[in-house]
Every structure is written in C-alpha cells, then in structure tokens.
Amino acid sequence: MRILISGAGIAGPVLAYWLTRHGYSVTVVERAPALRKTGGHAVDLFRPAMNISEQMGVLPRVEARATGTSRMTLYPEGARRCVRVDVAKIFSATSDRHVEIMRDDLSEIYYDATHEDVEYVFGDSITAISPDAEVRFENAAPRRFDLVVGADGLHSTVRRLVFGDESRFSAGIGAYLGVLTLPNAFGLDGELRLHVGVGRTAGMYGARHLDGARALFLFRSDREFDYQHRDVVRQKDLLRSAFRGMHTDVDRWLDQLDCTPAFYFDSITQLRMDTWSRGRVTLVGDAGYCPGPAVGGSTTLAVVGAYVLAGELARAGGDHERAFPAYERAMAEHVRGSHAVALSVAKTLIPTSRLGVSGLVQGTRLISALPAGPRRALLRRATKSARLYNCMTVEDYPPAPAASGGRAGFVGDRSGN
Template sequence: MRILISGASVAGPVLAYWLTRHGFSVTVVERAPALRRTGGHAVDLFRPAMDISERMGVLPRVEERATGTNRMTLHREGSRRPVRADLSKIFGAASARHAEIMRDDLSEIYHDATRDDVEYVFGDSITEISPDGEVRFENAAPRRFDLVVGADGLHSNVRRLVFGEEPRSDTFIGAYFGVLTLPNVLGLDGELLIHVGVGRTAGMYGARHLGEARALFLFRSERELDCHHRDVPRQKELLRGAFAGMHAHVDRWLDELDRTPAFYFDSITQLRMDTWSRGRVTLVGDAGYSPGPAVGGSTSLAVVGAYVLAGELARAGGDHERAFPAYERVMAEHVRGSRAVALSAAKTLIPASPLGVWGLAQGARLISALPVVPGRALVRLTTRSARFHDSMTVPDHPPVPVVSGGRSDLGGGPGAK
C-alpha cells in the first residue's frame, strides 16, 4: 500500500518510520531542497515522545544533541536584582522524562532513521489531490497513492488543498513568537538569560554543541496583526516595536535582526478542526491540531500523533475508513489537553500584569529551590496542566506486516519489512 506524506520536519519522518515498520510503502515530499537547517529553535520532548524515540532506536542521539540548558537567570523589567533558577528542577517538576533539543537536530535524527527505507523527494510540493488518489506536483510527474498525509506544519499546503480556507479553523490566542540566530557574544553555555516584562518576554540561550546562540521573543497582542507569515521585513518591524527599550541586552539582540542567518516569526495560533480527515487524506501534527507554537508541547504531540496514526492504519489493515476515525478518537483528548496547556503557558510566560511578572520570577525561584518530589507536588497544586504531557497514554502497536484492507497490493516498496 502506497502512502504519500507531505513534510519532512518531525511528524513526517516519525510517521514514515512507523508506517514502514508496519509494511507500508512510503514516499515523503518536502518543499525545501534539502533537510531544513534554518537555525530553528529548541523544542521539548516529554515522556511519551521520549518513549517513542527510544523504540525507534534514536534516543541516544537525542540525548547527545540535547541543548544541556539547565540554568536560568531571569531579569524582571525595571528590577536590578535577577532571579537565578535551576532549570533541571523546573523541567523535572513538569516531566519525569524530558529532553530539550534544537528542532533542526531532531528533524535530522528522525530523517536518518528512515532514509534507507523511505523515498524522500526534496524540492517539490503537492499542487492537487484527486479523490481517487492521483497526486500532482509542482515539478514531478503525477503519481497515484492510496493515502495522503499532511505533516506540513501550521500553514499546511495539504490542509489548504483538501479542506480549503473556510470555515476558519485557526484560533489566535493573543500572542506572537519569534526566534533569531545570533553570535553567542555572552558565552552562554547551558544557561537561559531571560527578560520578562508586562506583555513581553525575551531570552537568549546557547546549546552546548552550537557555535551560535538563539534569541527568542514572546509578546502579547489583543488582535491579530497585519502580517503575512512569509513577510519577513514586516515581522522584524513588529518585533522591534514590541521590544524597544526593554533592556540593553534585548536591544543588542534586536540589532542582529538585519544580520541573522535564520529567522522565524509567527502568531501563536491553535488549529481547531472538527475532523482532520477527508476521504483518502488526513493530517498529523501541527497541520491538523497545532496547540500553538512554543507553548503547547506541539512537538511531543506531533510525535505521538504520528505513532498513533501509523498504528491505527496497521490495526485496520490499511483501511482508512476505519483507521482515520480511530486515530482521531485516540488523539482527541491529547489535543484538547495540549490546547489547555498552551493557554496556561502563554499566560505564565507572557505575564499580563506586574503581579504576573513577580509571580513568574518567584515561582521559578521556589521550584528550583525545592527537592524534585516536593517541586512536582507544588507544580501539580499550582498549575493543573503542568504535567499533562507526561500523562498522555499511547496504545501499544507492535510492528506487524499489513495483510489486508488496502485498495492496492499491500506491503512491498522500500519500506517493506
């Protein structure tokens, strides 16, 4: 059975890995000419995603490439005394098994685990998907697939082609997120330097294996700003306006905007769709149910979603009419919980009042001062959703060859085992 996946970032390669282990033949098409090495930002893998990565045999590489950020120095805007906190204890309070890793590194690790068994087509994009499975591309000749999966992110091309623009499925949650790559002039190694003010938060960190650093920016906005997601000059203008005069550190980071080799900016938007599937097409990860970049654990959710989708297709013998609804049922609670996490995290990380700024600083100080077990208890008492990602349960899907249910010959292809 032939399955086409659009997107080679995180969800796409993870889905490809598990589909091939279940006997499907997989092709991944990616618009970029090669694996994206655009700087990216750090993402979190919580316990279920770590467990899935371990089953894939890539956990040692994930742990090797972890950022190693374990300390935080937090400056409140207008205060001269910083708060120093132990990030390892804060993460430990939120998750029993966790790794922070650069998104580009994670994408490379998952791709390397699949490249021998999966057909990757870089530098191309889907332009049309017919109900009978014929797919047209920008460059390649048309091909026929049994199923198509959109794993192509928040601004999914597959979602646009299949579901259209209406009704609107995106919900702006009142904030924006930006990341830029810059020289590690502060020599940060394992430390996050962060400045927090009312409605805005800026930070800088350096991963131990990187030669440069990342600056991140989060700011509140009561309304969606007039800015297309590919209008980089406008995005930089908005970022400068939101953080002007915050601190000399932040001013220096903003000075790098015109020199940075890599820049990312987007609204923090949740996708809320009644269904992620239509006909032979379904969506996985941010393409179908993004809880919001930077705040909702979207990377872990994407890894879990990819694993579940592959398993349900195998369980149904390739019959998408049974597998897609089962996949959506399993993921529904995880998606709802991740949305709640995102809303809570956005309120905490981008305080709306001076009291919120003070509370963020003091909460970080207190949790890092406590032993791990009392720290976890405090987190559970004060933040209902803090340990949600660790609580996600994932069905066991032992790899078994697909034996029935498809509309074409099953098994075979580069992914057959």
C-alpha cells in the same frame, strides 16, 4: 499500499518510520531543497515522545543532542536585581523523562532513521489532490497513491487543498513568536537569559554544539497584525516595535535582526478542526491540531500523533475508513488537553500584568529553592502541562509480522508505478 506524506519536519519522518515498520511503502515530499540544519529553536520531548523515540532506536542520539539547559537568569523588566534559577531541578520535577533539543537536530535524527527505507523528494510541493488520491506536484509528474497525509505544519498546503482556507480553522491567542540566530556573545552554555515584562518576554540561550545562540521573543498584541507569512521585513519591524527599550541586552539582540542567518516569526495560533480526515487524506501534528508554537507541547503531540496514525492504519489492515476515525478518537483527548494547557502556559510566559510578572519570578524562585519532594508535589499540582504529558498514554502497535522494513516487498500497490 503506497502512502504519500507532505512534510519532512518532525511528524513526517516519525510517521514514515512506523508506516514502513508496518509494511507500507512511503514517499515523503518536502518543499525545502534539503533538511533545514540552521536556525530553528528548542523544543521539548516529554515522556511519551521519549518512549516512542526509544522504540525507534534513536534515543541515544536525541539525548546526546540535548541543549543541556540547566540554569536560568531571570530579569524582571524595570527591576534592579535578577533571579538565578536551577532549571534542571524544575525539569526533573515536572517530568520524569524529558529532553530539550533543537528542532532541526531532532528532524535530522528522525530523517536518518528513515531515509534508507523511505523515498524522500526534496524541493517539491503538492499542488492538487483528487478524491482517489492522484497527486499533482509543482515539479514532478503526477502520481497516484492510496493515501495522502499532511504533516506540513501550521500553514499546511494539504489542509488548504482538501479542507479549505486556514482562516476557517485557526484561532490566534493574541500573541506572537519570533526566533533568530545570533553570535553567542555571552558565551552561554546551558544557560537561558530571560527578560520578562508585562505583555512581552525575550530570552537568549546557547549550547556547545549550536551554531551561535538563539534569541526568543514572545509578545502580546490587542490587535491582529496585518502581514504576509513570508514578509520578513514587516515581521522584523513588528519585533523591533514590540521590544525596543526593554533592556540593553534585548536591544543588542534586536540589532542582529538585519544580519541574522536564520529568522522565524509567526502568530501563536491554535488549529481547531472538527475532523482531520477527508476521504483518503488525513492530517497529523501541527497541520491538524497545532496547540500553539512555543506554548503547547506541539512536538510531543506530533510524535505521538504520527505513531498512533501509523498504528491504527496497521490495525485496520490499511482500511482508512476504519483507521482514520480510530486515530482521531485516540488523539482527541490529548489534543483537547494540549489546547487548554497552551492557553495557560501562554498566560504564564507572557504575563498580562505586573502582578503576573512578580508571580512568575517569585514562583520560579520558590520552586527552585524547595527540596526535591515538595518541589515535585507542588509542580505536579500547579503545572497543567506536566500532568497532561506525564499522564498521556499510548497504545502499543506491534509491527506486522510480514513487514520487511524496506522499500521492496510491499503489497497492495494500486498505482502500478
């Protein structure tokens, strides 16, 4: 059986890894000409994704590439004093197994774990998918597969081709996210500098192994902005308008917008679909159920979703008519919880009032100052995301005894090529 995955970010390689372990032949097609190794932003892996990474044999590399963020300096907008916080204490209290890692580093680690057993096609994209899974590409000749999986992110091509326009399923939360790479002028190593005001939050962090530092911008807007997904000039203008004058530090970061080597901007949007599957096609990760970039634990959800999808296909013997519904049932509660948590996290990270700014600052200071026992108890009661991800359970899907783990020796290839 041959399975095509669109997207070589996070969910795609993880899904490819587990599908090959279950005995399937996998091709991954990626629009970018190569793995993205510059820019990107930090993402969180919570306990279930850490456990899956450990089963994949990549956990030592994941831990070695952790950002190591342990300190935070918090600047409330308009205040004279900053607040210094031991972030390591907060992380240890919210999750007993957690790593913050750059997205591009994580993608490369998962790719390295799969590229010997998986066919990767870079610099190409799907243009059409027929009901019997004949796929047309921008560059390559048409090919027939048994199943097609969209792991191609929030703006998924596979979802658009099979389910329709993104606007039918996307729900913005009234906020936007921007990330840029800039020189590490402050010499930050394991520190996050965060400026928080009403409706806007800006931060900068760095680590020894990063190519410079990263600046992160989160802001709210009462109206939806009109811009094209790839209109970088317009996106940078929106950031300038939202943050100019917040603080001299933030103004310096904005001054780097026109010379940054890597830039990302998008609305913080949730995807809400009644089903992620249609015929021989299904979706995984942000392509199917994005809870919202930067606020919803989407990386952990993508890793778990990829693992579950591969496992349910193996359990059903490759019968997608049984496997896809089982996959959706197994993930439904996790997705609902992530969507709810994302809305709560966004309200905390981007306060809507001065009282909210004060609450964030004072709450963070209090939590950092408490002894380990009370701090852990308070965070587990107050932090919905910690409860969600620490309680997320995943079934064990043992590899098929006949799985060879490589490209050769697969059965059930109906395409003949």
